[in-house]
Amino acid sequence: MKVPDGYCFLSRDGTILKATVPLLAMLGTDRPSVVGKCRFGDFLDSETERRRFAVLCLEARRTGRVENVACELKRADGLRVPVNIDLEARLRPEGAARLLKVRIEDLTYVRDLERGLVRSRDAYFNMLKDLHASLAEVRELLNEFLLAFANALDAKSHWTMGHSERVAGYCVGISREMGLAGKEIETLRVAAILHDIGKIGTFDEVLDKPGKLTAQEYELVKKHPDKGGTILEPIKKMKGVLPIIIHHHEKMNGMGYPGGLKAGEIPLLARILAVADSYDSMIADRPYRPSLGRERAIAELKSQAGTQFDPAVVQAFLKVLEGPRPTSDPTAPGVNLSRNSARSVKKTSFMVRPLLKKSP
Numbered sequence: 040m041k042v043p044d045g046y047c048f049l050s051r052d053g054t055i056l057k058a059t060v061p062l063l064a065m066l067g068t069d070r071p072s073v074v075g076k077c078r079f080g081d082f083l084d085s086e087t088e089r090r091r092f093a094v095l096c097l098e099a100r101r102t103g104r105v106e107n108v109a110c111e112l113k114r115a116d117g118l119r120v121p122v123n124i125d126l127e128a129r130l131r132p133e134g135a136a137r138l139l140k141v142r143i144e145d146l147t148y149v150r151d152l153e154r155g156l157v158r159s160r161d162a163y164f165n166m167l168k169d170l171h172a173s174l175a176e177v178r179e180l181l182n183e184f185l186l187a188f189a190n191a192l193d194a195k196s197h198w199t200m201g202h203s204e205r206v207a208g209y210c211v212g213i214s215r216e217m218g219l220a221g222k223e224i225e226t227l228r229v230a231a232i233l234h235d236i237g238k239i240g241t242f243d244e245v246l247d248k249p250g251k252l253t254a255q256e257y258e259l260v261k262k263h264p265d266k267g268g269t270i271l272e273p274i275k276k277m278k279g280v281l282p283i284i285i286h287h288h289e290k291m292n293g294m295g296y297p298g299g300l301k302a303g304e305i306p307l308l309a310r311i312l313a314v315a316d317s318y319d320s321m322i323a324d325r326p327y328r329p330s331l332g333r334e335r336a337i338a339e340l341k342s343q344a345g346t347q348f349d350p351a352v353v354q355a356f357l358k359v360l361e362g363p364r365p366t367s368d369p370t371a372p373g374v375n376l377s378r379n380s381a382r383s384v385k386k387t388s389f390m391v392r393p394l395l396k397k398s399p
């Protein structure tokens with residue numbers, strides 16, 4: 040709280056001739072101890088300050104006024120008081136000797152305010168830091184939950200172990216190559232991780248069938264994009280993910296499912312997912328055929344560009360395959376495998392032996 044300003048009159052040698060109550064309170068002393076006995080400089084903290092004050096007094100006597108002198112007064116009890124001082128030259132009524140009228144503003148309240156503001160600012164930044172950390176924890180939890188969910192889904196069939204996370208890694212790589220915005224990349228990454236969630240309702244016997252599917256079984260499998268959409272529809276935050284999941288089996292020539300959409304009718308992120316999903320399926324062993332191998336899978340992507348796949352997406356993906364292995368972590372620089380990706384690779388290599396045995 041601001042206290043009233045203090046005033047005093049100083050003689051030519053700086054002796055305090057008059058002092059108001061607020062100034063005496065500021066100095067922590069009483070009138071008899073001060074008036075006629077102390078110089079104003081006695082309440083300054085150092086010899087340097089006293090010399091500086093004497094120079095300013097001379098200046099005030101010469102020019103009539105000196106304002107806004109910031110300094111600290113030393114109270115009788117040793118405490119320091121930050122003050123702002125104005126000096127004004129006054130003529131003595133009875134003579135030519137010039138007195139100095141001194142106004143002293145106690146700035147303790149300003150310092151308290153500053154300290155309060157600093158405390159508030161620090162508390163605010165700490166709160167932001169805590170919020171940021173909490174948000175990061177929630178994001179990490181959500182990400183790990185999504186990956187665990189996808190792994191559980193992929194584990195329905197050992198043929199697809201780690202598939203969703205690898206597809207997510209390819210999708211992140213392609214979308215970066217195509218210059219998509221960070222938000223789109225994240226939406227696609229989540230969609231890629233969950234793209235086959237609709238297979239939850241499909242019988243394992245159909246998914247693991249070693250031979251060709253019957254027309255009836257194929258119709259069942261074709262329902263998984265729509266089922267995925269239905270499963271995720273109640274989650275508001277998944278709104279952007281739904282069209283990607285629903286249309287990840289569409290083809291550029293309109294021969295895909297479930298909508299039979301053509302070319303630009305298919306959402307771009309779904310076209311990216313289609314390429315990544317197909318490539319990972321082709322290079323993996325499946326119950327009905329062995330892995331095509333990287334070269335044949337790439338040749339297949341190229342030959343189907345324009346009919347099944349978006350040529351621009353295929354082109355971007357080929358560049359991604361030339362670089363370091365993509366990771367499903369959108370914040371990773373793309374060189375090192377993320378913790379989760381590394382875990383997937385480990386699982387995948389673990390699954391290779393039984394897969395090769397079954398290969399014709």
Ligand SMILES: [Fe+2]
Pocket residue numbers: 234235263287288
């Ligand atoms: Fe699918």
